[in-house]
Amino acid sequence: MTDTLRLDGMISANGSEGGSVACSLAAAGGGSGGSIFITTSTLTGTGSVTAHGGAGGVGGCFPTVGDDGGGGAGGRIAVLYAHDGGFAGFTAPSVSGGIGGGRAAPPGTAVFLNTETNALRISQHLDFAPDSVVHFGAVTVDNQATLVLGGGVQLTVDDDFDVTQGATLFIEGKQRDGQINGQWSGAGAMITAGNMRIDAESRISANEQGYLAGLGPGASAWDGVNTAGGAGYGGVGGSGNGPNAGGLTYGEASAPVDLGSGGASAHSSAGIGGGAVVLYTDTLLLDGVIVANGGNGGSVGCSLAAPGGGSGGSILIVTRVLTGDGSLHADGGAGGEGGCTGGGDDGGGGGGGRIAVHYTVDDGFAGVTTSSVNGGAGGAGRSGAPGTLLFIGCLGDCNGDERVTVDELVRMVNVALGTINVRACLAGDGDHNRAIVVNKIVGAVNNALSGCGAR
């Protein structure tokens, strides 16, 4: 006997809506969606599976939504199947949050997992908790879905990782709100994939996932009176007025993994730093964008001190093949707008972040010329400084200066001997298996003797 779920109708576990009330009574919230957990061998049919949150109750003070109850969150759906018999319901909206108070509650989670291939499909929403270590055969994120990787997540995908149809992969930061044992230890998330494809409508975003306002190794300070400066990272932050300097640079240009820093808050909240994306792939086809931008400072009234912008974050990519029409951005956020006429009282802009791309084959990647690490705008010459942007395709060129030196060869030998981490020379790891062996050192010696352009 086969073990088949043929679903042409509907399986649902939706929350109900909150009750409506007369004006001046408290409206009730909606219930959350429930659970649907299906394990089957073959999945087929044209039906759908839903676990929506219920809508909030409607308050009686027509027509505002300010007295409406909150919507219930979406529930959780997991469908584990061994064979896809042509099921049509993967992308039907299924775990949306209920509407309440004029906005939708957050969605729940919906996963379709092929248990034979360990292929995961996310067509609505899923999040992995911070520091999760997760491994799949393949991952598809489509249909404008959102996949959230908490800070410290390590996601490994053996074969194809497709982010398509307006999907967004959010990379969160961790340890963003202070030092750990006296150290700034903030980090983003790491993805390792075989073939990663991000289409023109889709993106990876770590925007504003760095250190919070006034925090991080490149944070700027505020004197309590004058316009504040922006945070630094790959470039220094733009200065403020009076004694308020911009934040300093830190981190490594050729292996950037730090979070961007938060600008100094003044009479409004400052920009948050950009987050950190680390991506190891065999082939990266990027038609969309990967962004790790800092946030803008908030605006203030005239005669109040404007805050600074956050610095851009980190994007580190190590790939054999690099191709596509997309681009990479780790720009600093703009300083807050002062309320007086002209820009003289605007806050300092955040410095640009750091991007490093180590590749073996550049198959016409457009982002070599269109990527950016711009400093954020600031008032009267107080923009943040640009950060660092390196495309390194030369075996052994650890620091990305388009030549291989004896010092870099020594570094490779030390990585091969295990005395230092491969991150000290990612460009020495030609096939990106995170190891340096003799034939890679020989290739680097050839580049040292003949020049990087020779190969």
Added chain:
Amino acid sequence: MLGVPLLAAALTMGGAAEGVSLGNVTVSSDTDWVEATYEIENLTVTNGATLTIAGGSTVNVAGATTITGSGRILLQGKNTSGQVEGQWLGVGVTINSTDVQVDAGSAISADAQGYLGGFGPGSGGSDAALHGGSGGGYGGVGGRAGDDFNAGGAAYGDAFAPVDLGSGGGPTSATAGRGGEQLHSM
């Protein structure tokens, strides 16, 4: 094949006893099953009927479960109106069936069968004043009311093996929304 009245009688006699063994079952008018473990050869729900199965039940079908002719299976929740010994132990219904077929126009539903308003690990916030109640959380955090005062209910549970009931919105009253229920079908 067992007729529906006999089925109901069997359940009345058996109460909530474990292991209610039935042969081929066809439900063609509205029927309620109490909490039990049901052993069935083939289960068919048809003719616009609703088969309501009490929370905590397990239904084992050796052959096929077929829901056709605008039929419906409604799965209820258990322990939906409070904690049991300090724990949220709400459960739904598990169906183990070799084959399952849900025809167009037919459904398996657990809508609004989860925790009641104000109950559950993700129950929506409320207060004694006249602020709006927030939404229940589960797969995500519940939404805040339009006045942005009470916190939304917390998220909980497991994305890859979801077996929890959804939580109710705030406040604890019959008017708040009820969470969705749990269906575990294998």
